Amino acid sequence: MNLDISRCSVVIADGDAAAAGHAGALLEAADFECTCCATPATLVELLSGQAARFDAIVLGIDARRGTGSDVLRALKTEPTLRRIPVVIVGPAHDGHVVSAGIRAGAHYFVPRPLDPALLVSVLRAAIAERRAYVDLERELEVTVGSVALLRRAEFEFRTVEQARLLAGLLAKVAADPVRVVTGLWELMLNAVEHGNLGLDYAAKSALVEANAWADEIERRLACEPYRNRVARVSVMHDDAALRYRIVDSGEGFEPSPFLDFDPGRLAHVHGRGIAMARRVSFDEVRYHGKGNDVEATVYLETMSPDTHSRDYGVALRAVSSTA
DSSP states (O other): OOOOOOOOEEEEEOSOHHHHHHHHHHHHHTTOEEEEESOGGGHHHHHTTOGGGOSEEEEEOBTTTTBSHHHHHHHHHSTTTTTSOEEEEEETTOHHHHHHHHHHTOOEEEEESOOHHHHHHHHHHHHHHHHHHHHHHHHHTTSOGGGGGOOEEEEEEOSHHHHHHHHHHHHTTSSSHHHHHHHHHHHHHHIIIIIITOOOHHHHHHHHHTTOHHHHHHHHHTSTTTTTOOEEEEEEEOSSEEEEEEEOSSOOOOOGGGSSOOGGGTTSSSOOHHHHIIIIIOSEEEEETTTTEEEEEEEGGGOOTTGGGSOTTSOOOOOOOOO
């Protein structure tokens, strides 16, 4: 993940005008272009017809006043707006704010009082992640349409780029590839960086913050004991379900803490991939053995072109297995 992204446009909506102005000043000092919205309630109106103008939304949520959460739910159910990443801000120790944000579809949180460095890093991470997803979705448009006829296949991959290309290709097997591709990419990326290359959570956090993640990935790919490790992805498509299985050569991990969005990690620059796969892309995500083997399933009765437009706060089935 590269956080060295070009100048971005952000809309800030907060019922507290002083708080909105403060956030805007912090972000403009970090070279963001900011537009302030008078209240969260007018945000949807502002965005209508110009969603492409903005890279992200900073949304103030106040549980006591009941502001913000309803607007977030409206954003996440509006097809033209739901893909814009939303960073919610609220009281540091108000669990209701974080829980309400997660239920409504926000995956990023920065507590008040705002830490300028934290706000900038989380916002950049949200935008970088979304841009990666947009690139994947664009590639879906140029992959071979006949791949949807595939019934069973297996591929090996080593690098991040190979994982990205394969995710785009294999998502085309699905009736709704846009829904599937982001979750498939996240699981395959995990197989490379955390599985084969042995990067743990803390190490990735430090590398992303230092903008050194890509260099470290390349270094590990070229040295022992990682250089000869491969991961495998298989796909099986029958009348009942579409199943992807990804197996890496790493030491495994305990997946249960990552199966859902953890309020404690919403201010981190990464760590949402498995939850995204489970909550958005697939109906079931099941880990096997020591955690280096994951199976992701879409049941065909749930696969339709507008499935991914549902409220992202609705939990999908997920099972963690140590079988």
